[in-house]
Amino acid sequence: MGQSLSIHNLEAWYGSNKILKGINMEIRPNQVTAIIGPSGCGKSTFVRCINRMHETLPRTRVRGEISLDGRSIYDLNPVALRKTVGMVFQKANPFPSMSIYDNVVAGLRLNGMKNKQELKASAEKSLRMAALWDEVKDRLNYSGMSLSGGQQQRLCIARALAVEPSVLLMDEPASALDPIATTHIEELIRSLKEIYTIIIVTHNMQQAARIADSTAFFLSGELVEHGPTSEIFTNPHDKRTEDYITGRFG
Amino acid sequence: MRQSLNDGQLILNNLLKDMGQEVERILQGCIKTLKSLDRTQAEYWIAQDQVVNNLERQVDDECVRLIATQQPVAKDLRKIISAMKISTDLERMGDLAIGIAKVVRRIEGPLCKPLIDIPLMAEKALAMMRQGLEAYRTEDMELAQNLALQDDAVDHLYNQIVRDLLVIMSQKPEILDQGMYLTFAGRYLERFADHATNIGENVIYITTAERKDLNK
Ligand SMILES: Nc1ncnc2c1ncn2[C@@H]1O[C@H](COP(=O)(O)OP(=O)(O)OP(=O)(O)O)[C@@H](O)[C@H]1O
Numbered sequence: 001m002g003q004s005l006s007i008h009n010l011e012a013w014y015g016s017n018k019i020l021k022g023i024n025m026e027i028r029p030n031q032v033t034a035i036i037g038p039s040g041c042g043k044s045t046f047v048r049c050i051n052r053m054h055e056t057l058p059r060t061r062v063r064g065e066i067s068l069d070g071r072s073i074y075d076l077n078p079v080a081l082r083k084t085v086g087m088v089f090q091k092a093n094p095f096p097s098m099s100i101y102d103n104v105v106a107g108l109r110l111n112g113m114k115n116k117q118e119l120k121a122s123a124e125k126s127l128r129m130a131a132l133w134d135e136v137k138d139r140l141n142y143s144g145m146s147l148s149g150g151q152q153q154r155l156c157i158a159r160a161l162a163v164e165p166s167v168l169l170m171d172e173p174a175s176a177l178d179p180i181a182t183t184h185i186e187e188l189i190r191s192l193k194e195i196y197t198i199i200i201v202t203h204n205m206q207q208a209a210r211i212a213d214s215t216a217f218f219l220s221g222e223l224v225e226h227g228p229t230s231e232i233f234t235n236p237h238d239k240r241t242e243d244y245i246t247g248r249f250g
Numbered sequence: 251m252r253q254s255l256n257d258g259q260l261i262l263n264n265l266l267k268d269m270g271q272e273v274e275r276i277l278q279g280c281i282k283t284l285k286s287l288d289r290t291q292a293e294y295w296i297a298q299d300q301v302v303n304n305l306e307r308q309v310d311d312e313c314v315r316l317i318a319t320q321q322p323v324a325k326d327l328r329k330i331i332s333a334m335k336i337s338t339d340l341e342r343m344g345d346l347a348i349g350i351a352k353v354v355r356r357i358e359g360p361l362c363k364p365l366i367d368i369p370l371m372a373e374k375a376l377a378m379m380r381q382g383l384e385a386y387r388t389e390d391m392e393l394a395q396n397l398a399l400q401d402d403a404v405d406h407l408y409n410q411i412v413r414d415l416l417v418i419m420s421q422k423p424e425i426l427d428q429g430m431y432l433t434f435a436g437r438y439l440e441r442f443a444d445h446a447t448n449i450g451e452n453v454i455y456i457t458t459a460e461r462k463d464l465n466k
């Protein structure tokens with residue numbers, strides 16, 4: 001099941017540059033939350049804080065509180081956290097030297113799973129969930145790089161799903177995909193929220209409107225407005241949100 | 251910024267303005283025809299229906315085009331949806347005006363009394379339409395809300411017309427037909443004013459995203 005996320009006064013720095021300036025946000029379980037905002041406003045930084053990847057970069061700092069179902073993420077070790085909070089990146093990044101199959105089970109092996117039957121079952125399940133199974137079931141031994149961009153992206157989603165996280169972070173997962181692959185991914189996201197809590201960063205307003213239950217608008221490291229998607233796109237409360245979503249920004 | 255969307259909205263504003271002008275021209279013509287009971291003129295005005303219908307279709311086409319190509323949201327979307335609704339109101343107003351010309355087809359003259367209140371009602375209803383469109387153009391909430399008051403005045407005038415005609419009809423049964431058709435004309439104008447009030451409701455919706463019933 002998806003877990004809820006509670007974010008309090010989250011601040012993040014690159015060097016002396018303060019990128020997130022005190023974000024407060026409640027994210028409900030089994031919902032799709034879209035993060036929108038102009039380039040450079042801190043969306044990627046925000047999601048990277050949630051699985052504690054931001055702090056792994058040099059000269060970075062994080063302050064504030066993030067809790068998963070009421071439990072601080074800083075009480076978990078980062079590896080365990082990243083098993084619970086999966087991430088899919090903007091650019092599909094299959095492990096280049098690995099086959100399709102090995103890509104999917106990489107996380108499970110890392111977590112110590114050795115049983116061949118179990119690995120196989122889990123790979124199939126994840127590939128099915130990522131709506132990729134039918135396209136690759138006859139060539140699981142091919143390199144992950146032999147897939148098209150959209151397929152690679154779904155492969156990365158399958159890889160993230162295999163370790164059975166409860167929260168899925170997606171940073172512009174469909175930005176490099178054609179409309180058909182995008183529709184696939186969007187349908188996938190909609191069906192995945194039954195099981196996961198999903199946070200998706202997107203530059204595509206219509207995409208946010210189509211798939212997200214709630215939408216958050218970030219601007220210069222601040223959360224301007226967070227509310228039900230239907231409200232954000234029909235009647236936003238903040239003038240800056242309205243200017244942004246109607247394309248009249250700046 | 252968003253030039254094509256802005257251009258489209260400008261086109262819509264101009265189309266609605268044209269529609270308003272056409273409806274005004276038609277209603278004024280129909281009232282004149284009612285005064286003169288000239289059946290040739292009546293047929294001319296009845297045929298003017300097409301002009302307003304064509305404009306309404308152009309508004310629809312432009313709205314559909316903008317929604318399909320510009321994916322408007324928030325206030326942009328409310329403006330476009332409202333333009334569509336306002337054009338439907340204006341088209342109905344044109345029909346109601348023409349209803350008065352149709353009444354002329356049936357009335358056997360001469361009129362039982364000089365027409366005073368019906369032309370007055372038409373003037374008030376037209377003023378409401380102009381005010382509604384001005385409120386739309388300038389997104390003026392006060393102008394929009396004020397339409398409710400004016401609508402009450404028109405309703406009041408209508409009730410008075412009905413009462414007066416009833417008195418005349420009860421005294422002169424030979425003009426029963428005429429009295430009934432003149433009551434229809436009054437009723438059309440009362441409905442015309444309701445549609446003008448709807449324009450105001452759309453203006454309120456555009457600015458606040460809230461639905462308000464001004465027709466109470
Ligand atoms: N590795 C880095 N080192 C220093 N500054 C960084 C680094 N990565 C990002 N930044 C800065 O942090 C700010 C926020 O970046 P972030 O990647 O979170 O933005 P974003 O909202 O995801 O933008 P985009 O929509 O373009 O992906 C930007 O001003 C950026 O210049």
Ligand SMILES: [Mg+2]
Pocket residue numbers: 043044045171
């Ligand atoms: Mg980013």
